[in-house]
Amino acid sequence: MRVFIIAGEPSGDKLGAALMDGLRELMPDVQFDGIGGARMIEAGLSSRFPMEEISIMGISEILSQYRHLKRRISETADQIVDTSPDVLITIDLPEFSLRVAKLVKEKSQIPCVHYVAPTVWAWRAGRAAKMARHIDHVLALFPFEPPYMEAAGMRCDFVGHPVVTDVQASEEDAKAFRTEHGIGDAPLALILPGSRRGEVSRLAPIFGDALAPVVKARPDLRMVIPAAAPVEELVREAVKDWPVQPLVIRSEDKALKRAAFKAADVALAASGTVSLELAAAGTPMVIAYDMNWLSRQIIGRMLKVDTVTLVNLVSETRAVPEFIGADCVPERIADGLLDLIKDPSKQSDAMALTMQRLGQGGEAPGLRAARAVIDGLSAGRTQH
Numbered sequence: 001m002r003v004f005i006i007a008g009e010p011s012g013d014k015l016g017a018a019l020m021d022g023l024r025e026l027m028p029d030v031q032f033d034g035i036g037g038a039r040m041i042e043a044g045l046s047s048r049f050p051m052e053e054i055s056i057m058g059i060s061e062i063l064s065q066y067r068h069l070k071r072r073i074s075e076t077a078d079q080i081v082d083t084s085p086d087v088l089i090t091i092d093l094p095e096f097s098l099r100v101a102k103l104v105k106e107k108s109q110i111p112c113v114h115y116v117a118p119t120v121w122a123w124r125a126g127r128a129a130k131m132a133r134h135i136d137h138v139l140a141l142f143p144f145e146p147p148y149m150e151a152a153g154m155r156c157d158f159v160g161h162p163v164v165t166d167v168q169a170s171e172e173d174a175k176a177f178r179t180e181h182g183i184g185d186a187p188l189a190l191i192l193p194g195s196r197r198g199e200v201s202r203l204a205p206i207f208g209d210a211l212a213p214v215v216k217a218r219p220d221l222r223m224v225i226p227a228a229a230p231v232e233e234l235v236r237e238a239v240k241d242w243p244v245q246p247l248v249i250r251s252e253d254k255a256l257k258r259a260a261f262k263a264a265d266v267a268l269a270a271s272g273t274v275s276l277e278l279a280a281a282g283t284p285m286v287i288a289y290d291m292n293w294l295s296r297q298i299i300g301r302m303l304k305v306d307t308v309t310l311v312n313l314v315s316e317t318r319a320v321p322e323f324i325g326a327d328c329v330p331e332r333i334a335d336g337l338l339d340l341i342k343d344p345s346k347q348s349d350a351m352a353l354t355m356q357r358l359g360q361g362g363e364a365p366g367l368r369a370a371r372a373v374i375d376g377l378s379a380g381r382t383q384h
Contacts, residue, residue, distance in 0.1 A: 001027050004085040005034040005045065006076070006100065008054040008093035013037035015115055015162060016091050018366025019373075020044060026370050033083060035076065048079065054096045069096065077103035085110065087377055092116040098131060105134035111380055113373055115139040117156065120148050128152035137376040139369050142314060143357050155379070157372035160359030163276045165366075169255075169262035177259035181247055183222050187341060189214075190264035190283060191225045191246055192274055193235070199270055200231050202290060204238035207268060209330035210288070214337050215243040221341075224260050226251035266340050268333065271324065275311045276358070279351035284344045285311075286321050286336040290328035311347075311354045319350035 003023065007016040017039035023030045024044070032044055037051040054072060077100050080088055088110050090097030101112045117140040118127045129152045131138075138149045138156040149156035169177075178184060189211075193203040215221055223246035227235040232250065239246055251257045261267075261281035269278065271289035278285045287309045307313060309320045321336040323329070340346075359365055 001029065001087075002031045002033070002083070002085040003087055003089060004080050004083065005032060005036065005040070005089045005091070006093075006097055007036045007040060007091040008051055008096050010037060012091035012093060012116075013039045013051065015366075015369075016040045016045075016089075017043040018162065018165070018364065019089070019091075019115065019369045020366075022364070022367035022370030023373065025367060026374060033079075033085065034089075048076070054093065072096075073099045074103065076100050077107070080104050080110065081107045084108065087111045087113060087373065089113045089115060089373065094118065094131075098134070102134045111136050111377060113137045113139065113376065115369065116141060117145040117149055128154075136380065137373070139372055141358075141365075142310075144313065155376055157368075157376070159368040159372055160362065160365035161276065162365055163273070163280050164355060164358050164360040164362075165364055166277070166280055167254075167258065168281055169258035171262070173255075173259040174263035177256070177263045181224075183263070186220045186222045187218060187266075188264045189221060189223045189337070189341075190260060190267040190269075190278075191223050192267060192269035193225070193238075194270040194272075195228045195231060195251075197231055197234055200234050200238060203270055203288070203328075204235065206288070206290065206328060206330055206333070208239065208242040210268070210333035210337065212243045212330070213334040214341070217338055218341060223247065224249060224264065226257045226260055228252070265344055266337065268337060271308050271322070273310065275309050275320065276354070279311050279354045280360075282348070282351060284320075284340055284347040284351070286323070286333060286340055288323040288328050288333050290325060311350055314354040314357050315350040317350045317353075319347045 005016055007013045013036055016036050020032060020043040034045060035051055036045045036047050041047055081104060088104055090101055104110055112135050114135045117138050120128045128148055132152040132154050135154055138154050140146055140156055140158045141161045143158045146156040146158055191207060193200050193207050223244055225235055225246045225248050227248050228251050236248055249256050261283055264283050267278050267283050267285040269285055269287055271287050275287060307318060308324060309322045311320050312318050323333050
């Protein structure tokens with residue numbers, strides 16, 4: 001079996017490596033070609049060019065690199081058609097992946113699998129129908145996604161979310177973290193104002209104002225912020241005037257970050273997949289997020305769900321309080337945090353259910369994804 005596999009960013013590289021390991025376990029003679037990062041290379045891929053060349057997918061970066069990206073899309077599609085693999089697997093990064101798949105389908109009958117369903121359940125539902133023109137099979141991270149993809153005419157398998165395989169800190173790790181940083185038994189809040197500069201600039205002042213009444217009510221409260229290297233200095237500058245100086249740690253130190261997640265009693269976090277990381281660590285949370293005025297107006301009108309927090313969506317509860325857009329104001333966030341500090345246990349069931357529904361305790365997502373790819377190809381051959 002020959003597989004051409006494409007990933008363009010670290011999260012996709014992680015999914016791709018796990019899928020490659022799964023395919024090799026089920027089909028030892030599998031051969032890989034394609035584009036990937038360090039993890040996929042370690043799993044046996046000889047990447048045709050550095051993955052970083054297509055990781056530049058912000059709007060301004062796309063415009064500045066447009067010709068180069070267009071050339072890479074065309075080159076990659078031609079290579080796939082020329083080598084005629086048994087399957088093309090594209091992972092996330094739709095700006096690149098789906099353009100390659102479109103060109104491949106125009107020139108061949110190579111089956112195309114896309115790993116990570118677009119969030120059509122939240123907004124822009126038309127993406128599924130558009131994608132179905134050149135994608136045969138979708139591997140979904142969330143259990144509620146297959147009906148949306150199937151309605152558009154694609155096969156779709158829920159294969160589990162990679163968060164369920166993430167290593168978690170132990171109680172001993174958490175205790176050592178508290179001891180090392182002089183926190184002791186004090187209540188500890190994990191603060192996560194985002195990993196992009198725009199998010200930090202927008203959310204850090206709101207979070208700081210929200211924490212003022214919380215600290216007034218709970219003067220013993222301590223805070224920790226895991227900051228990614230590109231925004232670390234921005235975070236340190238943004239928190240200088242906060243009512244309590246948070247401990248800022250490097251999120252690239254995975255063991256330290258895991259220990260902080262486990263040690264925290266509660267978290268205040270920007271919206272995103274971090275809610276699943278918190279649920280995996282068993283850390284109850286308040287979610288808050290805002291965007292610029294224009295984005296708020298556009299997305300607010302397009303949004304089809306009443307919650308954007310993944311824990312709420314997967315558990316089919318509204319256990320996690322969220323303050324989004326116009327609701328992202330310090331007073332409301334403060335009330336939500338104080339309420340959570342009084343009773344952190346109220347989210348326990350929803351977090352446990354989320355992890356269970358995402359595949360915790362079952363077959364690893366990479367192996368499930370590999371099995372789904374093989375089953376999909378077998379079913380496709382039967383139909384033809």
